[in-house]
Amino acid sequence: MKVNQEIASAARQIEEKSLALNERMVQFLADLIRIRSYTGQEKLAVERTLQELKTVGCDEVWMDTAGNALGRIGNGRHLILYDAHLDTNEVTDEREWRHPPLEPVIESGVLYGLGASDCKGGVAPIVYSAAILKELGLVDDFTLIIMGATLEEDAEGFALRSLVERDGLRPHVVLIAEASDLTLRIGQRGRCEVRVRTLGKAAHASQPELGENAIIKMAPILMALDGMCKNLPQHPVFGQDNQVVSLINGPHTPNSVPSWCEIAIDRRIGPGETMETILAEIRSVVGPLGGEAYIPDQPVLTHTGQRLDGPSFYPGWLLSEDSPLLEIGKETYRSLWSSQPEVGVWRFSTDGTYSAGVANIPTLGFGPQEAQYVHTPEDQINLEKMRKAAMFYALFPLVYVAMNKNH
Ligand SMILES: [Zn+2]
Structure with a gap:
């Protein structure tokens, strides 16, 4: 009292x-x-x-x-x-x-x-x-x-x-x-960035049969990632995860067959999910289609000049x-x-x-x-x-x- x-x-x-x-x-x-x-x-x-x-x-x-x-x-x-x-x-x-x-x-x-x-x-x-x-x-x-x-x-x-x-x-x-x-x-909710990369073979765009197009290889991966969304983990408080393909990138050479393609995925996650669980889910989908998944490092430079780079994973x-x-x-x-x-x-x-x-x-x-x-x-x-x-x-x-x- x-x-x-x-x-x-x-x-x-x-x-x-x-x-x-x-x-x-x-x-x-x-x-x-x-x-x-x-x-x-x-x-x-x-x-x-x-x-x-x-x-x-x-x-x-x-x-x-x-x-x-x-x-x-x-x-x-x-x-x-x-x-x-x-x-x-x-x-x-x-x-x-x-x-x-x-x-x-x-x-x-x-x-x-x-x-x-x-x-x-x-x-x-x-x-x-x-x-x-x-x-x-x-x-x-x-x-x-x-x-x-x-x-x-x-x-x-x-x-x-x-x-x-x-x-x-x-x-x-x-x-x-x-x-x-x-x-x-x-x-x-937490978040995580995942990158998926496909590799091809560069060639002049006038003779594409000599190359292997990494962007075209990415196409079925994009569809498969979209298809994953309805089966993402559920959390009783936060609901279902979100997953968005948010960026796509390749060599900036419009007159070549692209030798690589990379996409970024923004994933919103519930408590308990880890880098390993998220990567395992994504790899099981993109791996068989020839995509390699990884979690990139977030580059971080403080105003004092200190580097604090670390995995782009936020539980x-x-x-x-x-x-x-x-x-x-x-x-x-x-x-x-x-x-x-x-x-x-x-x-x-x-x-x-x-x-x-x-x-x-x-x-x-x-x-x-x-x-x-x-x-x-x-x-x-x-x-x-x-x-x-x-x-x-x-x-x-x-x-x-x-x-x-x-x-
Ligand atoms: Zn704030």
Whole structure:
């Protein structure tokens, strides 16, 4: 009971403080939006985030090997990491945008700008949760790491993997601040890229009988891959896998019989599928038709010049319904708003693919952004929702410590 009263009183203080700090948080978000930060080019956004982490009073602020912006508050036993990424999707046609993408505009409580929903509108409130906790002096038996992550758009999980495996910071739990419209997310579908290659024999196009056409060899493979779709694995929560042939390539010589042809397959997968299971399925279909399948390496270069290339495989994950972490998330929500949060899963992939999918670190999603605006010219964040998210992130470590005492 005493714990509940303490949490309730902290929730009230956090609400007040979130209102007092709101303008600064919005200003920080606006600054981030003004900085172009495509994947691998996050340097200035990382520097701006480090500066803000310092300003809000983090006990330690640093950049890791992969160039992530990191801040720490507290020194307690429970190591909690908040992850929101600083890189954004690239603008394809600026004319489609209502406002220039790098010029933040606020209209009726909504801030428009590139990356507002993915994922700078998640970075600002995780940074300001540290500000709230610091200003209120709400320290407890936790260490909270705030991570402005890099590389997420092209290679989700790679920067977090580097932090955990290269720099040796392994959190006990991870909270991912991607778009969830203030609901809890307990999993995501994964994805994998597979390439299939056929080989032929080059010849001048004027005497094709001397060659062997690799593109024509690919034709039955394409049909067979399409035919596979109805038999792909089913998952009780995520449904059936998707598989799309998304690219086709060959030698760029229009007057020759092509000696090779390669296609790319985008496969969306449920938890539990591995590189081996996926390759085995595809090989059983394309192998007899003369195609060779493999999973390519995703080339990844950090803004610090570090190469992090690795297989283009991003496993799905699902937190169990009775996980203590989910209960802590629900309790945090209830303590703030006296109602039950919605619980769901993400259709898209996040850094959780590494923390939960590879490293088995309990991972939960919660963010103020709304998925329908992600990667669109309508990119935006509702500022009241963003303030609420900052409240959630500020209270979460206190509930985490309290509930771990109870157990
Ligand atoms: Zn994102």
